Amino acid sequence: MSQAKPFSQACENNQSFILEILAPLFTAGQRVLEVGSGTGQHAVHFAANLPKLHWQCSDRRENLEGIQAWIDDAKLDNLAPPLALDTRDLAWPQPAFDGIYSANTLHIMSWHEVELFFSHLRKSLKDDGLLCIYGPFNYQGKYTSASNASFDQWLKQRNPQSGIRDFEAINALAEKIDLHLLADHAMPANNRLIIWRSQGSR
Template identity: 60%
Template structure:
């Protein structure tokens, strides 16, 4: 049982730059599903600063207690209780997704898991759904910085299946399920924020 709130310094560092873009993407009242909410810090920050949204955190069961602690402290009416969701689950706890956000997840997933994520999204993304993906990417098979190269090596040493994914591979998966790239934002610490829309 988690007794102390989990904390990510990276979340503290990147939450404000991400928020500035989310304000422009998720500008209408809707429910945003967050895949891989981690500590819950992003969920609290975005729900507090985007009060027109309902924010739905999700993560694997082992991470839910920590998210609950952040949510309990935040006391935000538009921050929904976190739900258990693994991309491999045959049935997700939703009927339809109009808006989706995920941060720092694709590089800790295997390529097979990333493919499965996009396959599952075909069942849930509504027409005109907006999707934001934050994290590091390689372009044309190359790292964008020395720090990303070191980070990728560290990831692979922990789990050989993990690692920074190629932007082109992610876009191929996205386009296959009807997602088109709206923007590719440069972010601090050599990260990117991809904005995609589901076309009819």
């Protein structure tokens, strides 16, 4: 019997909306790396609904047991055991993936860790691969809602190095490694799902 599984109500609320956008982007046999799988709920939901896609979870080592509990209960052939991965790690999983997905991570990281995240993408994402980032963003230095402003204040009280990131700064990091903006979707609860496509040589 698996351990009691961690649970996020936010994941439960947003996963169907995210899946609706992700589903047509990937084709059978492709491999997607999820960076910061958290509870593991997104991974199980996406892998169950995209059975021809190979989904690879990853997170810091202390979160792997909870993710594995979700995987054990799901019993899905296209959902691999989670990998220990930190943005500060020198090496990321290889070979390169067709897609990299991350939800609600950039505002938890320090800016240095965000920069490291994008630097790793250069070797971890295939040419023509997709980067899909879900979470809150500011635009032109402004909050998109009062709730995001409050959330940002809470984040910075907990850790002054974290905080909601400006879309323009994130897009600049993406463009620096030849990722080109494909779509920017408004999502429930004042979040966004932003998608870039790799067009550079690795």
